[in-house]
Structure formats: C-alpha cells, structure tokens
Amino acid sequence: MRRIRSVVTTLGFVYIIGIAGPPGSGKSTFARRLAELIGAGLAPMDGFHFTNSELARRNLDGSKGAPETFDKAGYVAALRDLRAGIPVSWPTYDRDVHEPVAGPPITSDIVVTEGNYLLLWPAVKPLLDTCWFLAVPDDVIRERLFARHVQGGKSENEARRKVAQDLDNACLVNGTIERADLVLRT
Numbered sequence: 001m002r003r004i005r006s007v008v009t010t011l012g013f014v015y016i017i018g019i020a021g022p023p024g025s026g027k028s029t030f031a032r033r034l035a036e037l038i039g040a041g042l043a044p045m046d047g048f049h050f051t052n053s054e055l056a057r058r059n060l061d062g063s064k065g066a067p068e069t070f071d072k073a074g075y076v077a078a079l080r081d082l083r084a085g086i087p088v089s090w091p092t093y094d095r096d097v098h099e100p101v102a103g104p105p106i107t108s109d110i111v112v113t114e115g116n117y118l119l120l121w122p123a124v125k126p127l128l129d130t131c132w133f134l135a136v137p138d139d140v141i142r143e144r145l146f147a148r149h150v151q152g153g154k155s156e157n158e159a160r161r162k163v164a165q166d167l168d169n170a171c172l173v174n175g176t177i178e179r180a181d182l183v184l185r186t
Helices: 002-011 027-038 052-057 072-083 138-151 156-174
Strands: 015-020 041-044 092-094 099-101 110-115 130-135 182-185
Touching (some): 027 110, 041 072, 072 110, 138 156
C-alpha cells in the first residue's frame, strides 16, 4: 500500500478500492478494517439508501435494500467527485434509525467503498481502481442477516421475511462475481 500511496500522491489522483458482495457477507466490517489498516477514507454505499419517506413516496418501502431503493445517480456522482479529488461529505447509514445520515467529508487520496451493487451498476466499476468480491456461503449469510434484523428490532417473523428478501438480493449480487478483480472466499 505504501507504493500505491506514493504513486497516488505523485500523480495527484484518488485511488478507490471497491468491496462488493451480497448482504451479510461482511463487506462493512472488512472495508472498515482495511481502511483503518491502510489509512484510507471509508465511503459505504449504504449512505445512499433513499430515506424512508422517499421509499414510501415511491411505493418501495417494502423492498428496502433492493437496487431500486438506492440513489444510484447520487452514489455515482459522489464517486466521480472523489475520483477528481473533490472532498465529499459522505452520507452513512444509521442502523438504529434505519435512515441515511450526514457523514464526514472524505479527503483521503485512498478510499475504500463498499456495497452490494458495485458490480451490478455499470457506471460504478470504471470509477474503481480495483473491486474485490466477498464470497460467503448462503447459510452463513442467512444466519448473519437473521441476527442483524432481530438485533435491529424486528420480530422473528419480520426478520425471516426480510432475510428472504435479502437472499433474493444476494442472488442478484452473486451473479456479478465474475466482474470482480479479486474474489475473497470465507
């Protein structure tokens, strides 16, 4: 990473590492740890969820987490600004209130971004210098997602329904694995 930082600093551009994978694969944890390890900025895609009021307005509140429930254009525009070296106040997702919230500005010359749909949306991959895919067995994902939803306040029945929806999204995401530069299997 020292070599990458040296090249990036010399050339004056931002190096963006993408971490893709299905819901529950550990993208957020992996991306956060990687960013800490290399001193990079962290730019999670989850901050680009539409707000709950916008989801209701679009009649999408029952499918939160599906590709159409994100502000794809906003995410791509923010990545372009990062790529151009423009500091971006990056939104994050608050799992306590289940809404995107304002985040700190990212000014780093190396950035780690993570999300389900990095390899699904064609406009994203060209903005990444590399994109890694976290491949995790479905049974592990199912357990993690169920625990996440119950801890987030859902009843067991609501959590099962949400896990089923998340697994549909996981199938969609897993179909993009061949577009990754590197596949990490756990």
